[in-house]
Amino acid sequence: MIRVLLPAPLCELTGTEREVDLEVEAPATTARVLDALEARFPALRGTIREHGTKKRRAYVRFFACRRDLSHDDPDAPLPDEVASGREPFIVLGAMSGG
Amino acid sequence: MTSIRVLVGTRKGAFVLTADGQRKRWTIDGPHFAGWEVFHAKGSPADPDRIYLSQSSSWFGQLIQRSNDGGRSWEPVGNEFAYRGDTGTHQWYDGTPHPWEFARVWHLEPDRADPDTVFAGVEDAALFRSRDGGRSWEELSGLRTHDTGALWQPGAGGLCLHTILQDPRDADRLFVAVSSAGAFRSDDGGARWKPINRGLVSEQIPDPHAEIGHCVHRLAQHPTRPDTLFMQKHYDVMRSDDAGESWREVSGNLPSDFGFVIDVHAHEPETLYVVPIESDALHYAAEGRLRVFRSRTGGNEWEPLTQGLPQAHCYVNVLRDAMAVDRMDPCGVYFGTTGGDVYVSADAGDHWVAIANNLPAVLSVEVQTLP
Numbered sequence: 001m002i003r004v005l006l007p008a009p010l011c012e013l014t015g016t017e018r019e020v021d022l023e024v025e026a027p028a029t030t031a032r033v034l035d036a037l038e039a040r041f042p043a044l045r046g047t048i049r050e051h052g053t054k055k056r057r058a059y060v061r062f063f064a065c066r067r068d069l070s071h072d073d074p075d076a077p078l079p080d081e082v083a084s085g086r087e088p089f090i091v092l093g094a095m096s097g098g
Numbered sequence: 099m100t101s102i103r104v105l106v107g108t109r110k111g112a113f114v115l116t117a118d119g120q121r122k123r124w125t126i127d128g129p130h131f132a133g134w135e136v137f138h139a140k141g142s143p144a145d146p147d148r149i150y151l152s153q154s155s156s157w158f159g160q161l162i163q164r165s166n167d168g169g170r171s172w173e174p175v176g177n178e179f180a181y182r183g184d185t186g187t188h189q190w191y192d193g194t195p196h197p198w199e200f201a202r203v204w205h206l207e208p209d210r211a212d213p214d215t216v217f218a219g220v221e222d223a224a225l226f227r228s229r230d231g232g233r234s235w236e237e238l239s240g241l242r243t244h245d246t247g248a249l250w251q252p253g254a255g256g257l258c259l260h261t262i263l264q265d266p267r268d269a270d271r272l273f274v275a276v277s278s279a280g281a282f283r284s285d286d287g288g289a290r291w292k293p294i295n296r297g298l299v300s301e302q303i304p305d306p307h308a309e310i311g312h313c314v315h316r317l318a319q320h321p322t323r324p325d326t327l328f329m330q331k332h333y334d335v336m337r338s339d340d341a342g343e344s345w346r347e348v349s350g351n352l353p354s355d356f357g358f359v360i361d362v363h364a365h366e367p368e369t370l371y372v373v374p375i376e377s378d379a380l381h382y383a384a385e386g387r388l389r390v391f392r393s394r395t396g397g398n399e400w401e402p403l404t405q406g407l408p409q410a411h412c413y414v415n416v417l418r419d420a421m422a423v424d425r426m427d428p429c430g431v432y433f434g435t436t437g438g439d440v441y442v443s444a445d446a447g448d449h450w451v452a453i454a455n456n457l458p459a460v461l462s463v464e465v466q467t468l469p
Contacts, residue, residue, distance in 0.1 A: 009133055009158060013174060043174040047158040051178040059157040093157040 002033055002078075003088040010091070013043040019088060028083040030062060031074040048091060063090040102424055103168065103466040104432055105149065106440055107136035110458035112151060114169040117453075121430055121444040124453040130172065131163070138205050138419055138462040141168075145213035146466050150232060152203040152218075160202050162218075164232050168468075175232035179203070179220055182239040188222065189251040198222045198242065205419060207262035210269065219259035223250060223276040225288060238288035241274065246293060246310045253277035253313050253332075260418055261314070266321045273327065273342065278313035281329065283342050294342030298331060302378075315358045316418045320367035328370055328397070330360040330418075335372055337397050348397020354384040359421035363446060364429040368396040371423075371431055371447060373416040382413040390433070392447045406450035407441065414439070419462035426467060434460025 002022045011018055022036045031054070038045045049056050054074070056062070062069045064082045081087035100119035106112065111129030130136075131153045139151035151163040151172065160179065163172040179200045187195035201221040209215035218226040218235065224242045226235040241247075241259075250257060258277055265271035270287040273294075280295040293309050303311045313332035320326065329336040329345065333356050336345040349355035354374040363369035370393045374384040383389070388407045391400040414437035424430040431447050434440040438457035443450045 007157075009155065012131065012134075013161070043161065046160065046177045050159075052180065057157070057159060 001085045002028055002036075002082060003085050004033060004037060005088040005090045005092075007091060007093045009093065010044060010047060013047065014041045016041075021085075026083070027077040029075050029077055030069060030072065030089075033078070033089055034074075059094040059096075061092050061094060063092065064088065100426065101468045102426070102430065103141070103146075103468060104422075104440065104442075104453070105139040105141065105151075105169065105462075105464040105466070106434055106454070106457065106460060107138050107152070107419075107462035108434075108438070108458035108460050109135055112136040112139055112153075113454065113457060115440065115453055119426060121424075121426070121442060126454055127169070129458075130169070134161075135202075136461065137202060138464075139169075140206050140208055140464045141466045142208040142213040142216075143210050144208075146468055148208070148213040148231075150206040150208060150216050152206055154202040160200075162203065162206075162232050176228065176234045179218070179224075179226055179235055180237070181224060181242065182237040183243075186243070187248060188257060189249060191252065193251075195248070198224070200224075201256060204258045204260045205262055207264065210264055210266060217262050217264075217272075219262050219274060221256045221258040222252075223257045223259040223279065225259055225262070225272075225274055227288065238284075240284070240289050241282060241291045244282070244291050244293075246279070249310060250276065250279040251311065261317045263317055263319050263327075265319075265324045267324055271324075271341075273317055273319070275314040275317050275329075277315065278311060278332070280310045280312040281314050281317060281327075281342055294338070295345070296343065297338075297345030298329075298336065299334070299347075300332065302332065316360050318360045318362050318370070320362040323367045326367065326396075328360050328362060330357050330372055332356065332378060335360065335370075335397060348393070350393070350398035350400055352391055352400050353389075353402075356384075357416075358418040359416050359433060361421045361423055361431070363431075364423045364425050365427060366394070366429075369394050369446070370397060371421065372400075373421070373433065375415060381415050383415070386410060386412055388412045388414065388435070390431070390443075390447055390450075403443070403447040403450070405448065406443075406452075417461055419464075420460050422463050422465040424465045424467045430465070432463050432465050434463045436460065 104115040113128035142148040147168040149165040185198040190196035205219040261275035263273040414435035421433040436459040440454040
């Protein structure tokens with residue numbers, strides 16, 4: 001089971017608390033987590049990654065285990081701590097202010 | 099008993115304001131989609147409880163929400179806006195070719211007869227249509243691929259298609275406006291398009307009389323005279339009486355002919371409303387006074403409407419989709435400001451009251467007159 005932590009604006013679309021649990025086929029990868037997330041919550045399609053290209057949206061980041069995974073290969077295995085559910089896979093919006 | 103529903107889109111969510119036909123006691127419901135930009139929401143003329151809404155953010159992109167119960171509940175529908183075929187390029191701000199890239203939906207125009215058909219005007223400029231209640235979208239690509247498309251350039255707000263009018267006599271006749279390419283008309287349901295900008299004069303472009311390149315801010319049309327169009331251009335208020343084949347200026351005695359909104363009285367096709375804005379550099383109410391100007395002569399002769407509106411130290415803007423009229427008699431006129439106020443006049447503009455204050459900056463206002 002993978003724990004995914006969503007940014008607050010997307011919880012309006014999922015109707016859930018910020019953390020959701022997903023069953024993801026091993027080996028867990030960023031792409032598989034997002035596939036499972038979008039399958040369970042179709043309203044998220046196009047909000048984290050682009051339709052068609054599946055490219056991560058520019059102002060969205062993926063963190064886990066104190067690392068920025070945003071630029072990693074989306075098909076690379078996630079850290080064991082994420083795959084085992086000990087650590088969450090964090091989806092977040094870039095900081096902005098002003 | 100007749101009631102009024104006002105759909106307000108703002109920088110940080112949507113609000114639904116309701117009142118009975120007296121238009122005196124208002125209830126505010128919202129924010130819906132708090133924190134998201136709601137560029138526009140509009141109800142179907144054929145089924146007023148069917149409402150389409152554009153929800154977007156720079157972070158998480160575009161969503162389309164649909165309500166089947168007048169805005170009490172919403173469901174996300176399709177949000178994939180894929181340009182058809184080779185996307186090609188338009189001109190970027192510096193004149194270089196730039197690929198067409200979808201950014202957001204500026205305007206949703208439900209079909210006059212079919213609640214499941216709705217048009218979407220998007221940035222970068224293109225027209226999409228859904229025939230299944232918003233679940234899927236197809237581009238009417240004849241507009242974007244018009245011979246002039248490669249020459250279109252964005253205005254400061256982006257290359258946006260912000261106005262869609264469907265002729266009440268002929269559903270296949272469509273008018274759209276793009277900043278800053280100009281106005282276009284299709285007579286075949288959106289397959290082929292022609293620029294309709296003859297008579298527009300824009301000093302901000304190399305050839306002021308060019309076929310395209312004009313920054314049209316808004317078009318308006320009265321349903322009983324669909325060949326008569328009114329336009330608030332970047333500068334100049336314009337009028338056409340031949341479905342856009344030719345235009346003439348009717349700015350007349352306005353204190354500033356720059357502005358964004360323009361609308362027509364529900365029952366008087368020669369009565370118009372605009373809100374003069376100081377200039378393209380300043381983008382606030384002309385002379386720091388929030389005034390609606392009304393013409394009862396189809397333009398040229400304008401009177402300021404000020405009762406109930408701030409007449410000093412007012413530096414808000416009224417954006418292009420942020421004015422609407424109801425179908426009551428006397429006609430109600432509504433507009434929202436970037437300061438987050440929504441005003442209504444229940445007597446065709448003579449007196450104004452704020453029906454909401456201090457909302458997020460208002461992007462759009464639509465009104466439904468419900469039986």
